[in-house]
Amino acid sequence: MAAKFGTSGLRGLSTELVGSVSALHVTAFLRMLVQKGCAAPGDLLLVGQDFRPSSPEIAATAMAAAQRAGFRPVDCGAVPTPALAFYGQSIGAASIMITGSHIPADRNGIKFYRPDGEIDKQDEAAIVALVTELAQDEQAGLVARASGENRQMQVERLFLDRYRQLLPGNILNGLRIGLYQHSSVARDLLVDILEGFGAQVVPLGRSEHFIPVDTEAVSAQTRASLAGWAAAEKLFAIVSTDGDADRPLVADENGQPLRGDLLGLLTAQFLKAEVIATPVTSNSGIEAAIGVPVVRTRVGSPFVIAAMQEALAQGRQRVMGFEANGGVMLASDFTLANIRLAALPTRDCVLPILAALGLAAGEGASLSEMAAGMDLPIALSDRLEHYALERSASLMAHLRAGDSQLAAFLAPLGAIRDKSDLDGLRIRLDDDSIIHFRPSGNAPEMRCYVEAKGEQKAAGLLAAGLAKLANWQA
Template identity: 60%
Template sequence: MKFGTSGLRGLSEDLKGRASALYARAFGRYLLESGRAKAGDPILIGRDFRQSSPEISADCIKALDKLGFAMIDCGTVPTPALALYGLHLSAASLMITGSHIPADRNGIKFYRPDGEIDKADEAAITAAATDLDRIGFDWPLDDRQAEDRSAECLALFTKRNASLLPSNALAGLKVGVYQHSTVARDLMVDLLKHFGAEVTAFARSEHFIPVDTEAVSEETIALLKQAARDHGLDAIVSADGDGDRPLVTDETGTPLRGDLLGLIAANFLGADAVVTPVTSNSGIEASGSFSVIRTRVGSPFVISGMQEAITSGKTGVVGFEANGGTLVASAFEVNGTTLLALPTRDCFLPVLATLAQAAANKRPLSVIASGYALPFAAADRLENFPVETSARLMAHLRASLDNLADFLKPIGQVASTSDIDGLRVTLTDNRIIHFRPSGNAPEMRCYVEAETQGAATDLLASGLARICAFAGAH
């Protein structure tokens, strides 16, 4: 078990039982010892639709009940809904989810009563878990019942999103909802209908399907394009497993970049500061009347950057990642109401903001996307790529400029590099290629930018091929 870019991750079989109880107990112990909570306080728990999630959830409930917390079960809800309810009640929470990673893996996202944990919290929880593992701990084997407040949790989040747009703001749009196994699937349909869209829901699945909104598979893209043709859709929307990362396609079924969705959401809110990782599109700085802060990949780093922006005097702060997950650090006046801060990834805000722009402008999403004139970007990952091989590759590339130049010789010449997170290389022809091991899975990621979609696609293929060649030689 280890923390990655967002939460604790591991194989489902390893996480079930003692391991999940250990980390839940460590989290509870940290809350008590840091004074962030006391015995008797509520702790919320939610989960995604993975087969292992109910068992892991039950393990965590038993472990935290043993410490004297009042456990509240919020059921299968989107992560941002759980986080919002936690802020509303000033209660800590746990979301049992592996997000977009394969079904044989799972994870736990932790929230303090005042929001998502940061890297210092992760270190403290890890230390507490190590200590508990060393000295041993007891936890009940019999079930512990948690109070069911799933309806109340979902209702609060629904109310937040139902006030974002004017009545019938999406009237005239035909929108498909790719339901698969995301916990956002039913609420997505309800909200789109609430705003007047004609909705076609499709491909609902009773088994878990991992959907990575930052690197949508060719199989999924083919399914989306077919649905767009079959139903004459203006757009298709979806989310990852726990509903904190959006997926939006144009009228052809082609997915829009997640960082474009975040950019649209920031402009929709009228942000004066945007915080986003280095992997987001390099054209963002010129695409709005806001200042931009670049961070490492992962919501804890984005949240830290947002806090820095607020401390510096910014009053309208929004963050987003390349996967489209959008975080709101300030309160904004929207549609005559106050949208409270929700500094955790959310898929609903960027989805609704993007569809609202299409409806208001009466223009296809493909035209709206091209109007931002961002460099063409692409990303993909090599799954089941050994962590040790990723580490050797990054060490080799960082060891010397000669190593890097030799590695990239079949692709282009190096002009400059950035080592904020992974290795981001600008080539002499202004193309960008970025190599980065995943922070929470055995995957190697590659991000690219170029002047045309074809050039970006070719560069991505070349980058992945170079990674494979290195792995084969080492």
């Protein structure tokens, strides 16, 4: 699997990224910033990382590349991606995060941030072109190690300060909240934040080995653990994140995970948002539930951010976005009571966690009651791992070749009412249920999303969709 840009950042095998690939891409990123007037030699480059075994070596290679390019690398340690981006935004510095997010430890990645936020698709194209141009330059791809001034404490302190007063006083006082810590870079920060609002935090499942947690397709093993912890510890909720803490995981008092798009919707209500941008994979009931303009995009934070920026350009205020994985992005500042929450146009996991807990506690309701009150269609999703990119490309080409092929593929599931090809194939069946097939942009995975009127119907449709994908042969 060659390293490539996908929905958010560069991804590839760890064995590739520990070498010249990371050096080349960091060099190209910095040259792109200089060419576009976003940075200059002598400026800082912030470098953060997750807890994957390969991340420290890739970070050291990246810092050496930064030094060769004339930049001053700053070692920010293992910190949440949104915390790194927020610190970079606050001091006007570019940053990179060494992380593969939720994917297994044999893979890794790099997320790139200009001083004003995430790179966009045009920036990605410029970096790819520069990588090709620099490939013959031995210095650009030189594998060396370097370090820099450590600012982990400053990054964490600023992020803690961002959220210390978001909720009223001790609103979580007396509530037992489980924290599935695993190998999340936010596992200690979240203890401080939740305890600051009076919660009794119960640490769960801390691991010194990297555990990939996908908040959009929660594994059966993780679901079983959540349910067991909820019953044994009598918890109000269980919260967690993916590896780099830009995606939240929130489970109710029964250990049942709330979908990420539901968390995004709750956050929009908490913030009193006036415009929402979210991908086509988010629940189709959001528009009716929120009653404000909703802009649908392709999957990936760059597309959501572009839609938010367009809304700002049109003069809209209180603009936010979220993805089906629960990561929330703020395009504008939000004022809540006397608190100003500064814009942070990159995925964040802390805001949706606090919004869901704060709303439930404030209303004296359980999270399961909050979820039921939204009255959204039942939406489920899962993925097939180790699904070769060539195989998924062949399948999608087959399904897009004509209505007859698509109809034959879906025949056992129902007749087609309409379809969308915005990002993958999203099909509405004759009973108004939805099935959506989408290959991962940068990992050998195939995802299936479904919606239906009941839990049993949705679960059956998801199982059938995954079986169709698993049995496909070109």
